[in-house]
Amino acid sequence: xxxxxxxxxxxxxxxxxxxxxxxxxxxxxxxxxxxxxxxxxxxxxxxxxxxxxxxxxxxxxxxxxxxxxxxxxxxxxxxxxxxxxxxxxxxxxxxxxxxxxxxxxxxxxxxxxxxxxxxxxxxxxxxxxxxxxxxxxxxxxxxxxxxxxxxxxxxxxxxxxxxxxxxxxx
Numbered sequence: 588x589x590x591x592x593x594x595x596x597x598x599x600x601x602x603x604x605x606x607x608x609x610x611x612x613x614x615x616x617x618x619x620x621x622x623x624x625x626x627x628x629x630x631x632x633x634x635x636x637x638x639x640x641x642x643x644x645x646x647x648x649x650x651x652x653x654x655x656x657x658x659x660x661x662x663x664x665x666x667x668x669x670x671x672x673x674x675x676x677x678x679x680x681x682x683x684x685x686x687x688x689x690x691x692x693x694x695x696x697x698x699x700x701x702x703x704x705x706x707x708x709x710x711x712x713x714x715x716x717x718x719x720x721x722x723x724x725x726x727x728x729x730x731x732x733x734x735x736x737x738x739x740x741x742x743x744x745x746x747x748x749x750x751x752x753x754x755x756x757x
Contacts, residue, residue: 636715639712651706651709
């Protein structure tokens with residue numbers, strides 16, 4: 588979490604000064620960086636009250652959509668290093684929020700799934716987080732709010748390659 592905060596802080600410090608006067612708007616990252624920092628700051632106390640970390644919430648959210656076959660697949664789905672999430676998975680399992688069961692087809696593989704308690708914790712945290720978000724979204728007109736959420740859904744669903752562009756060859 589500290590890495591995310593440091594990165595967002597660095598982005599904010601650098602990008603808030605980057606305004607292309609000819610285009611008339613700041614870069615998307617310059618606009619979203621401060622918002623992301625504020626949203627993370629608003630989420631942290633909610634997650635702490637529910638006994639989960641930001642990574643734990645990401646795991647629970649992914650598993651609430653359906654079981655994941657391997658820890659590697661989960662790490663890829665949430666954008667984490669597979670060795671980094673082991674401790675998070677241990678904490679979630681010890682708290683009874685997820686289960687890791689041997690795959691009957693390959694005993695080396697652990698199938699990951701959310702428990703009923705994990706689902707309750709995730710959904711309660713999400714409800715509180717979205718209530719805070721609703722307070723922010725209420726600052727927009729209803730039409731702007733719908734448009735913003737629709738655009739955000741579309742853009743956040745894009746593959747990384749579509750956002751970053753083609754890889755540069757040396």
